[in-house]
Amino acid sequence: xxxxxxxxxxxxxxxxxxxxxxxxxxSLDSEAKKYRRTMLRSELEDIVGPANVSTRLDDLISYSVDxxxxxxxxxxxxxxPERADFVVHPRTTEEVSRILKLANIHRVPVTTWGGGGxxxxxxxxxxxxxxxxxxKLDRVIRIDETSYTVTTQTGIIQQDLEWALNxxxxxxxxxxxxxxxxxxxxxxxxxxxxxxxxxYGKVEEMILSMEVVLPTGQVIRTLxxxxxxxxxxxxxxxxxxxxxxxVITEATFVIHRLPECRRFHSFLFxxxxxxxxxxxxxxxxxxxxxxxxxYDEAETTKIVRRVLNMERQGAFMVVGYEGHERxxxxxxxxxxxxxxQLEAEDLGPEAGEDWWKNKYKFYFPPYCLDLPRMFxxxxxxxxxxxxxxxxxxxxxxxxxxxxxTTFIGHFSHWYPWGAMLYDxxxxxxxxxxxxxxxxxxxxxWDVGVRAAMAHGGIIxxxxxxxxxxxxxxRDQYGAAFTILEGLxxxxxxxxxMNPGKLGLGGYACS
Amino acid sequence: xxxxxxxxxxxxxxxxxxxxxxxxxARFTKNESxxxxxxxxxxxxxxxxxxxxxxxxxxxxFRCADCHRCKxxxxxxxxxxxxxxxxxxxxxxxxxxxxxxxxxxRDILETGNPFGVRAPIRxxxxxxxxxxFPGCELSCQGGEVMDRAAHLMTHLGRxxxxxxxxxxxxxxxxLGFLEDARLVxxxxxxxxxxxxxxxxxxxxxxxxxxxxxxxxxxxxxVRVRFHLEVVAEVLAQKRLQGSRNPRRRVLVHDPxxxxxxxxxxxxxxxxxxxxxxxxxxxFFLSKGESLxxxxxxxxxxxxxxxxxxxxxxxxxxxxxxGADGIVTTCPSCRMHFNQQDVGIRAYDPLELLLD
Numbered sequence: 028x029x030x031x032x033x034x035x036x037x038x039x040x041x042x043x044x045x046x047x048x049x050x051x052x053x054s055l056d057s058e059a060k061k062y063r064r065t066m067l068r069s070e071l072e073d074i075v076g077p078a079n080v081s082t083r084l085d086d087l088i089s090y091s092v093d094x095x096x097x098x099x100x101x102x103x104x105x106x107x108p109e110r111a112d113f114v115v116h117p118r119t120t121e122e123v124s125r126i127l128k129l130a131n132i133h134r135v136p137v138t139t140w141g142g143g144g145x146x147x148x149x150x151x152x153x154x155x156x157x158x159x160x161x162x163k164l165d166r167v168i169r170i171d172e173t174s175y176t177v178t179t180q181t182g183i184i185q186q187d188l189e190w191a192l193n194x195x196x197x198x199x200x201x202x203x204x205x206x207x208x209x210x211x212x213x214x215x216x217x218x219x220x221x222x223x224x225x226x227y228g229k230v231e232e233m234i235l236s237m238e239v240v241l242p243t244g245q246v247i248r249t250l251x252x253x254x255x256x257x258x259x260x261x262x263x264x265x266x267x268x269x270x271x272x273x274v275i276t277e278a279t280f281v282i283h284r285l286p287e288c289r290r291f292h293s294f295l296f297x298x299x300x301x302x303x304x305x306x307x308x309x310x311x312x313x314x315x316x317x318x319x320x321x322y323d324e325a326e327t328t329k330i331v332r333r334v335l336n337m338e339r340q341g342a343f344m345v346v347g348y349e350g351h352e353r354x355x356x357x358x359x360x361x362x363x364x365x366x367x368q369l370e371a372e373d374l375g376p377e378a379g380e381d382w383w384k385n386k387y388k389f390y391f392p393p394y395c396l397d398l399p400r401m402f403x404x405x406x407x408x409x410x411x412x413x414x415x416x417x418x419x420x421x422x423x424x425x426x427x428x429x430x431x432t433t434f435i436g437h438f439s440h441w442y443p444w445g446a447m448l449y450d451x452x453x454x455x456x457x458x459x460x461x462x463x464x465x466x467x468x469x470x471x472w473d474v475g476v477r478a479a480m481a482h483g484g485i486i487x488x489x490x491x492x493x494x495x496x497x498x499x500x501r502d503q504y505g506a507a508f509t510i511l512e513g514l515x516x517x518x519x520x521x522x523x524m525n526p527g528k529l530g531l532g533g534y535a536c537s
Numbered sequence: 538x539x540x541x542x543x544x545x546x547x548x549x550x551x552x553x554x555x556x557x558x559x560x561x562x563a564r565f566t567k568n569e570s571x572x573x574x575x576x577x578x579x580x581x582x583x584x585x586x587x588x589x590x591x592x593x594x595x596x597x598x599f600r601c602a603d604c605h606r607c608k609x610x611x612x613x614x615x616x617x618x619x620x621x622x623x624x625x626x627x628x629x630x631x632x633x634x635x636x637x638x639x640x641x642x643r644d645i646l647e648t649g650n651p652f653g654v655r656a657p658i659r660x661x662x663x664x665x666x667x668x669x670f671p672g673c674e675l676s677c678q679g680g681e682v683m684d685r686a687a688h689l690m691t692h693l694g695r696x697x698x699x700x701x702x703x704x705x706x707x708x709x710x711x712l713g714f715l716e717d718a719r720l721v722x723x724x725x726x727x728x729x730x731x732x733x734x735x736x737x738x739x740x741x742x743x744x745x746x747x748x749x750x751x752x753x754x755x756x757x758x759v760r761v762r763f764h765l766e767v768v769a770e771v772l773a774q775k776r777l778q779g780s781r782n783p784r785r786r787v788l789v790h791d792p793x794x795x796x797x798x799x800x801x802x803x804x805x806x807x808x809x810x811x812x813x814x815x816x817x818x819x820f821f822l823s824k825g826e827s828l829x830x831x832x833x834x835x836x837x838x839x840x841x842x843x844x845x846x847x848x849x850x851x852x853x854x855x856x857x858x859g860a861d862g863i864v865t866t867c868p869s870c871r872m873h874f875n876q877q878d879v880g881i882r883a884y885d886p887l888e889l890l891l892d
Binding site for chain 2 (some may be wrong): 143391
């Protein structure tokens with residue numbers, strides 16, 4: 028990320044990062060630069076109308092900070108993160124297409140912004156240029172009550188889509204913590220997951236088809252459903268592409284009838300290993316719960332006690348089931364039997380129901396992690412064979428190399444073959460100097476990520492890569508990364524789309 | 538700066554995105570800067586001396602619908618509306634005031650109401666048992682409701698007078714003009730004192746807040762009541778029969794003032810349940826979650842497009858539900874819905890009571 032700037036009275040601190048608008052291959056004098064900027068603005072206004080192009084300072088600030096710790100830390104330290112030159116609000120796919128064509132002509136970076144709730148810096152306009160806010164693309168196009176699908180524009184806030192479905196007795200069953208702030212496009216771009224993913228899958232399993240504006244401005248549609256044998260599923264090229272391969276403008280998803288019943292239970296295991304074994308057995312039994320949420324000993328003590336007011340030691344697990352009453356009863360019985368075999372204490376439904384009721388509470392201040400602390404969510408996925416080693420490997424690496432750093436985790440998304448570790452580090456008193464703090468932040472991440480990879484884990488499961496982990500993509504993928512680089516080169520020959528994210532390096536790449 | 542007093546709110550909200558979906562103005566503009574998070578973030582940069590206020594900040598902060606949905610949704614209850622009010626005070630102090638806000642202020646100060654209507658001052662200084670206070674909306678354009686209010690008071694045998702003019706000061710306070718607000722509130726208080734009533738029946742929930750919060754200093758011993766409290770009481774005592782309405786299906790709208798600010802959701806439902814022929818239905822989002830109609834006297838002047846858009850969402854739902862009307866306990870919401878003229882009428886519960 029470009030170095031931050033010290034603020035001045037009007038927030039117009041000198042810019043250090045190379046802007047395509049400014050550089051254009053060589054240094055331009057300020058009049059020429061101003062001319063190019065004004066011409067680009069005029070052309071953008073011609074596409075979306077003057078009211079939908081902004082260069083206002085408050086707007087540029089608003090779009091310069093997402094949920095990534097680094098820009099938050101900078102602003103907190105009175106430093107400016109990099110800002111875009113323009114914020115544009117297209118209302119149609121056609122407008123998105125024209126904006127991208129224009130950006131290619133001017134060789135201007137385009138960063139797509141949905142809700143700005145990402146924790147990896149994926150929506151930050153670090154090379155300035157254009158921020159393309161998708162939130163005016165917010166129409167629910169069709170709810171197909173025969174096939175149980177919904178087609179929607181992708182700038183809609185997930186909560187609004189869920190409400191639209193609920194009105195007709197349906198649900199998307201996608202409940203991320205960012206439910207009320209993320210857009211559909213945002214969670215598609217980051218391979219998002221919700222708290223009921225164990226039963227209903229992640230977004231890549233919910234998607235049927237999509238409309239995408241490629242970086243060149245060409246509009247394409249994937250096939251109407253992915254269960255074909257007509258070559259690879261093109262949806263999966265764009266799901267998780269973090270705005271580097273185009274702008275997803277429409278999507279069709281699977282939806283579900285609201286369940287007849289939804290229930291939760293809670294158990295306390297004597298330690299984490301017992302809990303992990305129970306979770307694995309439940310998943311392998313194929314009596315699939317809607318959720319399994321298993322907290323390590325540290326998180327059970329520190330967070331569950333504080334928020335749920337429970338004074339217990341051990342590893343706390345919430346298990347939920349939902350659907351038809353008769354089926355749920357059988358699934359509950361199987362799940363409970365497995366937990367009891369592993370000597371769990373049945374805490375009854377109350378604590379589980381309480382967790383469901385308070386599931387988003389952990390993300391509101393003051394319950395969430397916030398400055399001045401330094402923190403990060405590593406979010407690692409691995410098979411059952413390796414998941415415990417991944418957890419203990421990262422914990423040992425971080426706690427031994429960074430004394431005083433707290434490591435906590437819970438396992439919240441489960442598969443028949445493995446699970447996701449939502450692991451977090453917390454530094455209570457990070458260095459005050461922003462550069463030193465950033466260096467420490469990066470070192471902790473490097474150690475954690477390498478420990479995860481060494482033990483067979485993948486970084487990460489649903490937060491994405493963004494800026495934060497871009498430098499690890501090559502190591503993680505090995506030779507296979509050339510496929511992603513090739514896709515980027517072919518689809519985005521001028522490297523305009525979200526440069527620097529996902530390890531697809533913007534100018535270096537182009 | 539006044540925003541210093543809300544530093545804790547700003548600090549906690551500047552990175553929190555959890556109430557984005559709730560914000561009426563952000564839902565309308567789709568612009569990040571209108572979200573409570575971005576409002577707090579931008580205020581943080583001002584508070585920390587990183588920049589000064591600009592005209593665009595004024596546009597954003599004065600556009601806020603003051604609906605309190607953000608505060609309602611916040612598990613921690615951070616008072617974002619108080620933060621917005623403080624920002625408006627600071628913006629006003631440095632002269633960054635949108636033109637419509639300027640005109641609105643002038644209208645209230647010159648005419649005693651936000652509509653700029655020079656209503657003749659009608660004397661309500663006769664000593665009376667009950668003083669009925671309609672508030673600016675019903676005073677200027679609420680003939681039908683006021684007829685029914687008078688009818689109700691007569692039916693109950695109350696010796697009453699109606700105080701037709703006077704502003705409780707809430708719009709001025711919300712816009713950050715605290716001194717002006719105090720001035721008009723004191724003017725109103727003195728007229729109430731002159732009437733020497735022991736009971737003040739208020740028809741506007743926004744004014745009711747002003748009385749209950751003590752912003753309008755009342756003489757001791759004056760009992761302040763919302764008109765629907767009186768209605769609910771007499772219905773319960775069977776001193777009043779429900780009207781002989783033709784069968785009507787109405788949707789219950791929870792105004793920001795009566796609902797999120799006063800926490801009163803039950804009263805209108807109780808009254809409606811006592812009216813034969815009236816079937817009360819619920820909006821998909823109701824009570825604390827109810828949508829703001831964008832019809833406050835401020836929004837209608839400062840952000841009229843937002844107001845129309847917000848009302849259309851509610852009216853569309855009412856039409857799709859096959860409702861015959863909307864019942865609301867706020868005169869501003871009622872007026873705003875009816876001004877949209879889309880074939881669905883909004884009623885004060887009084888209008889159904891004595892149809």
